[in-house]
Amino acid sequence: MRVAGARYVQFSSQGYEDFYTPMHHFGYALSGLCGEETKDVEIAHLLLAAAEKVGYQQFERASRLLLQCEGIASFKGTLVQKVVCYFAEALRERIDIETGMYASKGNQEMSHYVQGLGSNLAYIACHQEVPFHPVLQFAAIQAMIEAVANGSRIHVIDLEIRFGVQWTGFIKALAERKKCPVALLTITAVGVRGKQNIKETGKRLTSYARSLNLPFQFKEVIVSDMQDINDHLFDEIKDDEAVVVYAPLVLRTMILRPRCLENLMKVMRTINPCLMVVIEVEANHNSPSFVSSFIDALFYHSAYFDCLETCMKQNKFKVIIEGLLREGIWNIVAAEGSERIARSVKLDVWRAFFAKFGMVETSFSNSSLYQASLVAKKVCCRTLDRNGKGLTVGWKGTPIHSLSAWEFS
Secondary structure, eight states, rough: HHHHHHHHHHHHHOOSSSSOOOOOGGGHHTTTHHHHHHHHHHHHHHHHHHHHHTTTHHHHHHHHHHHHHHHHOTSOOOHHHHHHHHHHHHHHHHHHHTTTOOOGGGGGGGGGTTTTTTTSHHHHHHHHHHHHHHHHHHHHHHHHHHHTTOOSEEEEESSTTOTTTTHHHHHHHHTTOSSOOSEEEEEEEEEESSHHHHHHHHHHHHHHHHHHOOOEEEEEEEEEGGGGGGGGTTTOOOTTTTEEEEESSOOOGGOOOOOHHHHHHHHHHHHOOSSSEEEEEEEEEOOSSSHHHHHHHHHHHHHHHHHHHHHHHOOOHHHHHHHHHHHHHHHHOOOGGGGGOOOOOHHHHHHHHHHHTTEEEOOOOOOOOOHHHHHHHHTOOEEEEETTTTTEEEETTEEEEEEEEEEEE
């Protein structure tokens, strides 16, 4: 995919009108590739060229390029061809919407994507086998353990708890703590859907804590919409509690609604936790430039699909995860305005946003970094890098997720 990107940039800089040029013109970039790999580069290049034409609203020319791409690529072909097919179908739909041939299907197709991976067996399989989640979660949990090291009454606010598997290690570490024994651990789950799933998560965590003789209680804050979050929902937090907030892949869902996001951050500032840990997608899918968003999304999803192909052993779960990613691709490529839910920004953008609320980024300890690197070695993680005071985890050089930790000044 990167070779195709380089080839696309080269054509663009030379001002070619027709991007479908014989491959030998770029033999220097394709030397050493087998026939199938050369074909992959060709169709990816056609896809990029078609996206550029859509960006210029040259829909007829884009459609012709896309037709050539669709004639070569196959969902049953190589991994590159599968990814190209997903993007091509979304790009085709965008062309049809823009030219009035097809009405947008709106947000109903995004229900699963907005919910992340939901609370199901596919999520558990993805959590266990795809390296991005455990690598950053181990570092995050270690940072939170250190933040509440001197607290006997600890309160965790989880803004996207799902199955709650991330808290088993946290609970175990607190149960084994000799210095400053825990008098009470409270986990409050914030949710806008699936209340029954949250209850079930609470029951599992309660049972687990009880098995370790750790004083524990589970609470829920259920709202019809995240914009309904307010200070009074957290009135039960006591002054003597050490509070930490965990926000895994949830803030991005509110980028479309800045007032909702700002309201949440104001509530968190009022709570004034000793630490807020944030995991986000490390990609720019919110660019005003369609072509920029398209290219970033193409490289990001190509890396993610390659990781799934390498790491996920159970095909039935892999198919479910690929379906969720397919929904995200459609939303990034075909949707606009309020229908465009899948928006992500990079860590530097979050840094500028958090600064408005008096948040100060903190570094991860050597112990947290060690936990992350240890897990990265155990799983098939290809990229773990420092990003300022934060961390990014990726696949073969493409960043996938970021981890950062914040205090309120």
